[in-house]
Amino acid sequence: MPLDEVAPIFERINSSGRQLTIVDLMRAATWKGGFDLSDAIESVRKSCDSKNFYDIDESHILRSISACSGLGIHKEALDKLRDKTSDQLQDAAKRSVEAYKLAVDFLTSELPLSSINYLPYGLQLTYLVEFFNLCPRPTIHQRHEIRNWFWKTSFTKHYGVANTALISKDLGLIRDFALGKIESIPVEKKINFKGFSTDSFALNKASSMTFALLLAHRQPKSLLDGTPIDTFKALSMINKLEYHHIFPKAYLKNGGYSKHPINYHANICMLNLSNNREISDKKPSLYFTEIEQKLGDKLMDVLTSNFINEDAYIACLCDDYDAFIEYRHKEICDTVKNLVDSEVV
Numbered sequence: 001m002p003l004d005e006v007a008p009i010f011e012r013i014n015s016s017g018r019q020l021t022i023v024d025l026m027r028a029a030t031w032k033g034g035f036d037l038s039d040a041i042e043s044v045r046k047s048c049d050s051k052n053f054y055d056i057d058e059s060h061i062l063r064s065i066s067a068c069s070g071l072g073i074h075k076e077a078l079d080k081l082r083d084k085t086s087d088q089l090q091d092a093a094k095r096s097v098e099a100y101k102l103a104v105d106f107l108t109s110e111l112p113l114s115s116i117n118y119l120p121y122g123l124q125l126t127y128l129v130e131f132f133n134l135c136p137r138p139t140i141h142q143r144h145e146i147r148n149w150f151w152k153t154s155f156t157k158h159y160g161v162a163n164t165a166l167i168s169k170d171l172g173l174i175r176d177f178a179l180g181k182i183e184s185i186p187v188e189k190k191i192n193f194k195g196f197s198t199d200s201f202a203l204n205k206a207s208s209m210t211f212a213l214l215l216a217h218r219q220p221k222s223l224l225d226g227t228p229i230d231t232f233k234a235l236s237m238i239n240k241l242e243y244h245h246i247f248p249k250a251y252l253k254n255g256g257y258s259k260h261p262i263n264y265h266a267n268i269c270m271l272n273l274s275n276n277r278e279i280s281d282k283k284p285s286l287y288f289t290e291i292e293q294k295l296g297d298k299l300m301d302v303l304t305s306n307f308i309n310e311d312a313y314i315a316c317l318c319d320d321y322d323a324f325i326e327y328r329h330k331e332i333c334d335t336v337k338n339l340v341d342s343e344v345v
Contacts, residue, residue: 022078023058029079033086040065040093047097052115052236053104060122061096067130068095073171074164095133102132110147112216114232120206120213121159123167124150127174134178145177149185152340154210155196156189193336197329200263203238211265212243214332217339221302222272224287226295229270244271246308246328247321250281257321266328267321269306284316284324307331 027037041061045054063073069084069092071077081089103125107113119125131138131146138146153159159166176182199207216231223244234242245252245267252262292299303313312327 021059022075023062026062026078026081029082030084030089032089035086035089035093037062037065040089040096043093043097044100047101048104051104051108052117053100053108055116056100056125057122060126061100063126064096064100064129064133065089065092067126067171068092068099068133072168073126073130074167076164096129098136099129099133102136103128106132106143106146107150110143111150112213112231112235114235115237117238118209118212118235120154120209121162123159123162123170124153127170130171131174131178134175138178141183142177145184148339148341149187151336152187152191154206154213155191155193155336155340156187157207158187158189160206191336191340193333194329197266197325197332198261198264200260201243201265201268202263203240208265211268212270214335214339215268215270215307218305218307218335220270220305223269223291223302223306224271224294226298226302227272229272231270234270242270243268246316247284247324248281251283252321255321261321261325264325266325266332269308283319285319288313288316307335 023037023041030037041058044061044064045056048054048056062078066078066081067073069081069088071080084092106128107119107125113119116125128146128150135142170185173182173185177185196207196211199205199211201208201211203209203212212235216235219231220229221227222229245262246269247262247267249262291302295302300310300313303309307328308316309327309331312324312331315321315324315327
């Protein structure tokens with residue numbers, strides 16, 4: 001029976017006022033021959049637990065089980081799971097477990113992603129799972145293209161608004177790429193880097209998660225003492241205390257800047273917690289002079305690891321925020337171009 005006819009089965013659950021989800025409905029629709037969707041979801045989560053990916057949304061896992069059964073991942077396709085036999089469902093669930101292991105291993109070993117907390121879009125993981133389901137041993141070229149695709153879809157906010165047509169189209173492209181029918185995965189949307197650079201930093205947004213990953217990709221060193229920042233720890237959970245305004249908020253506010261430009265992505269870096277407290281609200285010309293004295297000939301190496309080139313550094317010494325943002329924007333922009341093999345607008 002269709003999903004809308006399954007709902008009465010859950011009247012006891014729904015009496016509490018909780019809205020039924022697609023997963024709730026599919027638990028009943030696929031309950032047959034010993035197959036239990038809840039067990040299948042838990043098996044996926046346990047297989048990814050050691051990589052800090054336990055908290056995968058159950059609706060995302062449902063999408064992957066559907067894809068591994070040969071169906072689509074939009075709502076109408078999920079409805080067709082009820083027509084699958086118990087053996088087919090069991091097989092799809094087992095395939096999804098193995099594909100999730102490979103996908104999560106790829107994300108945590110070839111990208112600076114140490115937990116699901118910083119995954120910009122859930123669909124990225126869904127598509128990676130389907131890729132590894134069809135291509136468990138990708139070539140060097142395919143791995144390069146998958147990395148390229150991840151960064152490009154993140155920087156373009158490709159899945160910020162994902163309708164059924166886009167979801168189905170991209171699933172087809174991922175499958176064609178996995179099967180060797182196409183050489184790369186096209187992402188038509190261009191990167192508006194100026195908009196990205198001047199977006200407001202907030203870790204509940206996909207764009208800021210992407211920026212955090214970009215910072216980690218550079219393997220930054222702490223500004224005050226040059227020690228490597230533990231990016232694995234910084235990206236293991238959402239914690240705004242791991243991030244620092246290079247031009248301190250209070251200093252900029254006193255200079256007449258409003259909240260939005262103060263929180264530009266281009267004004268944010270990673271910093272060890274103790275260093276963050278030490279810098280506090282000192283103006284840049286003061287604490288960057290102290291940094292130069294402490295780091296000596298290691299200064300530019302540390303600054304470069306934080307996307308601060310020589311021009312941006314001079315702007316800091318002059319307390320010139322606008323110039324600093326422009327120079328740091330260029331430094332970050334050059335790195336993005338290399339990551340996505342593409343033009344930035």
